[in-house]
Amino acid sequence: MDIGETGVKARDVMHEGVQCIGEHESLRVASQMMCDLGVGALPICGDDDRLKGIVTDRDIVVQCCAHGGDIDQTTAGELARGLVWVDADASLEEALFKMEQNHVKRLPVVERHRLAGIISEADLAKELPDNKLAEFVHRVYALD
Template identity: 85%
Template sequence: MSVTDMGKKARDVMHEGVQCIGEHETLRTATQMMADLGVGALPICGDDDRLKGIITDRDIVVMCCAHGKDIDRTTAGELARGLVWVDAEASLEEALFAMEEHHIKRLPVVAGHRLVGIISEADLAKELPDSKLAEFVHRVYALD
């Protein structure tokens, strides 16, 4: 069974209720939110409530802590980079392609210019046949 046979849209597989970290909030706040929510990534939203990026626990360690930056002074917006997202009405196949092409494990889902959810590997594991999931994992983790 191919993904297109499933007829699912990004909206159908995303995790709803995603919380943003404000672009001016510190990385300390981001780490506390991640711990409280039990997640490893947070979307970054601007003052205009629009998606600006996504930050992961690994980003904080590699781009802040490892470079001696202060997590109490560095903002989430400073680490925002390379925004990749998918429209809520996009097919699951389009979402998979975007994740594979950009080697990302979490994909924000947007509707009407607003963040409405996120698709993660765990969400895909519930939806994809084992063979398709294995193919996805191989492509996302493959080096260019």
């Protein structure tokens, strides 16, 4: 999607104050955190305080519950795969490209090797014109 060079950086759009779930915490703990925070996804951070992935409410249902998994025994880290992220100084255009190419609706923002925030569709809705937001949504939800 070409939105032109806006000069807007990932840090300008991201939601700050994101809480991580520890990679060794259970999916029950992750579910409770999501409920308490009113969110559908949590970044997963390792013992080294580095970003390991993201777990979504859908991941918990599809990858654990639907297969008879135990949400008290399965850890958030077990669902951490294929991490996609963007540097805080990256352009909004780069962030959108990564989200579209990887069909992700939430993109962690990293600064100095640490999680700084996350960009969600709601954050983009505040920044993009309606026609560009519609194009983004179409591309993220499109099947390869």
